[in-house]
Amino acid sequence: MLDLEPEVLALLRRTSTATVSGRLFRRGLRNVLIRNVRALGESNGVMVGPAYTLRYIPAREDIDAFGIKPDANEIQREAFEATPAGHVLVMDCREETRAACCGDILVTRLMVRGGAGVVTDGGVRDSGPIAKFDIPVFCAAPSPPVNRGVHHALDHGRPIACGGVAVYPGDVIMGDQDGVIVIPRSMAGEIAREAVEQEEMETWLAERVAAGAPLAGTFPPSEATIAEYEAARRNKA
Template sequence: MTGATVGTTGAGRTGPDGVPLRDRIARLDTCALSDALDTLGLAGATTGIRPLWPVGEAVVGTVRTVRAGPRQHGQPAAHIAAAAVDSAGPGQVLVIANDGRLDVSCWGGILALAATRRGIGGVVIDGACRDIAESEELDFPVFGRAVVPVSARGRIVQLGMDERIEVAGVPVQTGDWVVADRNGVVFVPAAEAERVVGLAERIVRREEGMAEAVRSGQPVDQVMHDSKFPSVEE
């Protein structure tokens, strides 16, 4: 995950070896984090959300939440995520909850341009976006469910910002960590980050040993037995 965009929340916290938490998270992929969350009985890994253009590097950062939904009146309204873009910055990732809706966009090219100018690391959408070619040209990472040409204008609006939302059934709030790569998107609750990251690091070390055992000729059915994987108690 070299070169990933890394968040600032929790940056001062360090592990036993003195490495800042943000750097430790940036060394992990979504698979290791998902396994750690599973083992700890925590929600965090999503399904159905993927990079909407071939993003080369993983996105890692702290979350700024936006909640979108159906227009409730006929009055003009601020555009979805515009205020979040204007107030976010480097190391932060916008996360837009639109209930997985696929028939209307809640992110587009002008927002991507503005987010790039603010140094925002990317956007994760539980729904659809449009103008994806513009985001790719800007090298701005977009993760979501679909690309459509249909505008949000007159259909959906922003209902909230910096509040608790759900993304693919996972509770997320501003300040949580997000990792998005070619495998998908995982959220790590800020309050559980140390515990999740520590276990994910152990999982990575164990899997590296397992891979070496396979290379040395050990049968994979023995190497990958359930007893070989880290547990919470270890």
């Protein structure tokens, strides 16, 4: 697995999923948005971290009833204990929201272990308390029923699908109020640097539009506008 420099994560936190997804689009990566997931509560900035994965398959009554051993919930708990600090736990629930994949106690455990966030294309229970936690949690919907009737935790630390997107362990997960995207780890450094540069230019362009500049020649910027921006950057430096 390629090393991920802390600087790359810091740069990504200065940008947005909108900007980064645009940079990925330019490289031909169009299926990067984990569909239909939203943050529980207010998002505190940008969630960024390498992915650790947990996969659920459909539950079956002869295997997943209470009291039957081995208990698939042990694999679920293993995943929460195995997620490295600074990582985002991403769960494949097959976009199934009839039952929760986790609740407040498991999320608390991940939080105190230094996890960077939780993403699932399924449901989460105890959503009210979790929304106030100091860890970002993105899910498809609140869902009070226990996981056992719908989900069987199969394995963790392997490639999964989440919200229609392939997620490989170590991919960079980025989430904000717009949603959650997946950045291939090998591209993360270049994408982060490009995204910061784009954000800086677009901030300058937005100020010009707010001051009355027309869209034509400003957004997208003409060669003359780009030259003016570069001059402004040099003067600021």
